[in-house]
Amino acid sequence: MRSLRMVKTWILAVLLLVGSLPAQAQLTIDVIGGGASQIPITVLPLGNEQRYEQKISQIVSADLRRSGLFRLGAVGSKRPFPTQVKDVDYAYWRSEGAQNLVIGDVVPRPGGKVEVRFRMFDVGSEAQSLGFSFLVDSRQLRATAHKISDLIYEKLTGDVGAFSTKISYVVKRGETFELQIADADGYNPQVVHRYDEPIISPQWSPDGTRVAYVSFEKRKAIIYVLNVFDGSRKVLAAFSGSNSAPAWSPDGKRLAVTLTKDGVSQIYLINADGTGARRLTYSQSIDTEPNFSPDGRYLLFTSDRAGSPQIYRMRVDGSGDPRRMTFEGGYNVTPRHSPDGKSFVFIHRNQRRFNVAVQDIATGQVQILTSGRLDQSPTFAPNGKMILYASERKGRGILAAVSSDGRVKQRITAQAGDIREPAWGPLLNNRRKESPE
Amino acid sequence: MNKVIIAFSVAFLIVGCAGQGQQTAEIEQRDIFEESQSQAELERAEAEKQAQIQREQEELRRQLEEQQRRQEMADEMEMADQQAGGLDEPVIRPLSDEGFGDTQTQDDPWLQLNEPGSPLAERSIYYDFDRYDIKEEYVPIIEAHANFLLTNPELRIKVEGNCDDRGSREYNLALGQRRAESVKRAMTLLGVEENRIETVSFGAERPVAFGQDEASWSQNRRSDIVYVDQP
Numbered sequence: 001m002r003s004l005r006m007v008k009t010w011i012l013a014v015l016l017l018v019g020s021l022p023a024q025a026q027l028t029i030d031v032i033g034g035g036a037s038q039i040p041i042t043v044l045p046l047g048n049e050q051r052y053e054q055k056i057s058q059i060v061s062a063d064l065r066r067s068g069l070f071r072l073g074a075v076g077s078k079r080p081f082p083t084q085v086k087d088v089d090y091a092y093w094r095s096e097g098a099q100n101l102v103i104g105d106v107v108p109r110p111g112g113k114v115e116v117r118f119r120m121f122d123v124g125s126e127a128q129s130l131g132f133s134f135l136v137d138s139r140q141l142r143a144t145a146h147k148i149s150d151l152i153y154e155k156l157t158g159d160v161g162a163f164s165t166k167i168s169y170v171v172k173r174g175e176t177f178e179l180q181i182a183d184a185d186g187y188n189p190q191v192v193h194r195y196d197e198p199i200i201s202p203q204w205s206p207d208g209t210r211v212a213y214v215s216f217e218k219r220k221a222i223i224y225v226l227n228v229f230d231g232s233r234k235v236l237a238a239f240s241g242s243n244s245a246p247a248w249s250p251d252g253k254r255l256a257v258t259l260t261k262d263g264v265s266q267i268y269l270i271n272a273d274g275t276g277a278r279r280l281t282y283s284q285s286i287d288t289e290p291n292f293s294p295d296g297r298y299l300l301f302t303s304d305r306a307g308s309p310q311i312y313r314m315r316v317d318g319s320g321d322p323r324r325m326t327f328e329g330g331y332n333v334t335p336r337h338s339p340d341g342k343s344f345v346f347i348h349r350n351q352r353r354f355n356v357a358v359q360d361i362a363t364g365q366v367q368i369l370t371s372g373r374l375d376q377s378p379t380f381a382p383n384g385k386m387i388l389y390a391s392e393r394k395g396r397g398i399l400a401a402v403s404s405d406g407r408v409k410q411r412i413t414a415q416a417g418d419i420r421e422p423a424w425g426p427l428l429n430n431r432r433k434e435s436p437e
Numbered sequence: 438m439n440k441v442i443i444a445f446s447v448a449f450l451i452v453g454c455a456g457q458g459q460q461t462a463e464i465e466q467r468d469i470f471e472e473s474q475s476q477a478e479l480e481r482a483e484a485e486k487q488a489q490i491q492r493e494q495e496e497l498r499r500q501l502e503e504q505q506r507r508q509e510m511a512d513e514m515e516m517a518d519q520q521a522g523g524l525d526e527p528v529i530r531p532l533s534d535e536g537f538g539d540t541q542t543q544d545d546p547w548l549q550l551n552e553p554g555s556p557l558a559e560r561s562i563y564y565d566f567d568r569y570d571i572k573e574e575y576v577p578i579i580e581a582h583a584n585f586l587l588t589n590p591e592l593r594i595k596v597e598g599n600c601d602d603r604g605s606r607e608y609n610l611a612l613g614q615r616r617a618e619s620v621k622r623a624m625t626l627l628g629v630e631e632n633r634i635e636t637v638s639f640g641a642e643r644p645v646a647f648g649q650d651e652a653s654w655s656q657n658r659r660s661d662i663v664y665v666d667q668p
Contacts, residue, residue: 309608334608
């Protein structure tokens with residue numbers, strides 16, 4: 001069952017972004033800070049991996065380091081590196097201070113395939129804690145490495161790994177705007193839409209097959225839905241006035257959007273095929289930035305009905321009055337539920353700065369997570385552990401990420417242009433925490 | 438029955454307009470009376486007259502308001518002049534008076550629109566952070582354009598709302614829409630037909646100033662009045 005699921009994942013990874021243009025530059029990720037107690041792990045070079053452009057052990061190490069939760073140990077002085085169970089000298093690795101040791105090899109197989117085998121050992125108990133073999137196309141070594149990172153992360157932290165996910169974002173280069181999709185580590189950036197008018201608010205469908213976004217290419221805000229498999233796109237909402245702030249329902253069947261067709265910006269529900277627009281909020285004020293709760297029953301949204309923009313929560317069925325959620329400060333916008341539905345992130349005006357904050361829904365407790373001058377558009381990793389957001393450094397738009405406890409920070413920069421409007425894609429195939437084998 | 442209404446309307450019009458301008462209208466109306474035999478023609482004539490009455494009444498109301506405002510504007514400009522230390526005499530054109538009651542549109546409206554020093558040459562309304570109410574100082578600009586639209590009924594405008602780039606892009610998009618709507622609302626209150634004013638928001642996506650300071654931000658928090666089909 002597990003292998004079948006993995007096969008489907010690979011197929012999806014290959015099909016994704018067919019026909020899109022390769023982007024000009026990779027993204028660079030710098031990690032700042034780290035978790036309170038980092039898990040020690042030693043990832044040795046896999047046997048034979050040097051023959052391939054994508055070095056699996058390096059990709060896995062980078063993934064784990066980037067999470068801020070791991071401390072990568074030195075690879076020792078013994079050569080050759082062990083690649084088989086029998087080669088592992090536990091006494092030596094204990095003396096090196098290793099606690100979790102990862103080994104493996106890459107073996108060419110007929111038909112352009114490659115078999116990637118990896119094992120993780122608990123050095124203390126001298127036992128294998130994880131072991132998998134992958135038979136993949138040689139072009140899938142990077143994706144395989146991310147899959148290995150996910151398995152290690154899950155084994156050692158107990159949480160779902162999000163290394164095999166995608167992110168989307170907008171790059172502004174001069175007067176040109178590009179909607180790009182990349183791996184969560186910033187590699188393989190692909191331009192999926194390019195235009196000389198602004199693009200904002202990309203949002204992934206829950207199944208990761210489509211991205212809804214807002215384009216000004218018709219000199220006004222119109223919502224489009226792009227199929228990331230075949231690059232086709234269609235208009236979701238082009239009513240009179242502005243059409244913006246798309247937010248997918250958890251089942252992917254409909255979206256909450258902001259329309260001004262009846263005057264001021266109000267929230268509507270619309271089917272994913274663009275039919276059946278139905279008004280949801282009735283205020284004389286701005287209501288925008290809807291975001292579904294993971295159970296699909298509630299919306300968080302921004303409204304200035306009390307005189308300044310604040311975050312409110314309402315039932316999707318429209319019953320009852322919206323409840324105000326934020327009370328600190330005069331500017332709280334862009335709410336996004338955490339994947340477990342227990343908290344939400346938002347942008348809080350913090351004196352002269354605009355920062356990412358997180359609020360517990362039950363207790364109302366608020367924590368400010370970032371300190372940039374102008375932080376925008378927070379988006380949770382699908383495992384809820386990191387929050388990606390737009391920030392600014394030396395006058396340029398960059399992406400940054402912060403762990404949901406505020407301890408780990410990353411900075412993601414493109415080599416050229418302003419990068420903004422991030423959206424973290426879902427776990428593919430609705431992959432949840434998998435039971436150990 | 439129709440005749441009673443028309444007669445009443447004509448009387449109302451005469452009272453309402455009291456003075457210049459209605460003479461031509463009256464002659465036209467009499468012509469229509471003589472010519473119109475059928476019921477359909479009567480109805481059409483009546484509809485036309487009703488519309489004209491409304492127009493003329495609005496014109497009159499506006500004229501009164503305009504006079505008041507012009508006085509205020511003149512006072513203001515005088516004050517501004519004094520502060521600036523003696524600039525050129527301000528060019529104040531009583532646009533609504535000039536065209537009132539006759540066929541003034543022989544003048545090229547586009548020329549008037551671009552005449553330097555005229556409030557019509559000003560096309561931008563500026564706002565405070567997170568606000569969309571129109572500040573006192575921009576009321577004359579809106580009035581000038583409203584009057585201009587009333588005297589040039591073939592023209593249409595687009596109002597484009599913009600914001601500085603702080604805060605949320607989506608909230609700014611909504612705020613820009615409100616800014617544009619606030620201009621539209623002010624103009625419709627002055628009598629411009631709603632369907633001649635289109636509103637659009639670019640949110641924070643089309644800044645004209647790129648600095649990260651109040652000087653740039655204040656430039657970007659604005660509504661622009663754009664004449665559609667301007668050559």
